Amino acid sequence: MTALLLDVGGVVIRSGSEMLELLGRREPAVRAVAARRGPLGPEPDPDWDRMLRGELSEREYWALRAAEVGRALGRAGWPVSEFMAELFERPGVDVVRPAAAALVADVRAAGLPLGVLTNDLAAFHGDGPLRAGLAFLDDVDVLIDGSWSGVLKPDPRSYAAAVDALGVPAGEIVFVDDMPANIEGARRAGLRTVQLDLRDPDAAFARARSCLGLVPAR
Template sequence: MMTSPSGTVPLRAVLFDRDDTLARTDPGVYREAALWAASRFGLDAREAGQRMAEGWAAHAEAWWHLRSDEDEAAFWDNYRADLGRALGLTDGQAQELMAAYPYERFMKPVEDARAVLETLRARGLKVGVLSNTLPSIGRTLEALGLADLVDVAIATCTVGVHKPEPGAFEFALDALGLPAGAVLFVDDRLENVEAARALGLRAVLIDLDGRVAGALHRLSDVLALVGDSVEG
């Protein structure tokens, strides 16, 4: 069992980032989507893929201030219109493309993600996700096959404050109903890990590419930090 430095607070939950922690972008889906669009609408596959990549890059920061599902729906409407113009598609064709390849389809769970969450739950721990992402975090976790193993899922857009700002972590702790010392936080960005530690969470860096010394290099490494059981 993992305890706080004082030895008085047992671990009660693990709070994960989503991207590059529980899930990764699948570059193969980008190629698949470009080939699908080329076949369906008579486009050049290479150009279609380039336009799609450029379109997402152009909107990559536009979601930062979304607050609700309605805000996100408007965001995707605008994105679809811009993508359709870039590809020379009608609005109906652009709708068809986005229905076939929605945002969540471009993600895949990291190795052993489901097994790790199942093990944490079996050991009596709560599982949370805190991600700087759009409001539709629940839909993405469903697509990843992990939603049923997550007790609390928070998209910082809906909170109005993003990691590494303290308010994002404080909101997550309130949602979990736990003090900071009872929560282990796992994230791929050092600034987020350091911010969590400053608030009293037990936090570790994960680097799935194996480049950062001292970081976790597999999601399953979390289990060794947790131990076999949880009191209380």
């Protein structure tokens, strides 16, 4: 039996880079910072490149963005959690990717095991409105958050914990993540990997569907 294992940030929910663009539209003072947002911005983002090279963690990258945006808005020492709330908890903004929600629903309908392996869900978002809006998390078979376990992807132990908890051989688990290092770690752990490209996220869900033997989304 195949199983689906998902990252959250950038995969199930839109990426911080996408949400930073929206913040730049709302706040003119932030536009220069928002022009540097990983692969999605019109300006180079050296800190993103450092993260991809392993010189910064994702938490360190977003701490830098929070500091920059905070200075632009006159909020010195702005905590990352408050920055993330500003990005993701605006009224009327739907942060869940429709293609992700459709895939999760079809996986559940097919009776396939479903797990989540995330590094930073609680660290970034706590138990606030975003978490409350991710109702599917209450119905997954496995939820592993490095915020609590202290073991972050691409540490091999993170994947081993997910494999053990799902009770499915690693080679039958389809893992979707947007970070190249996390994908490489999963590949070394024997999982079937699908890397989500932030420039074309729906393609990753179509590929995951194919790997799982599910019909294409309508």
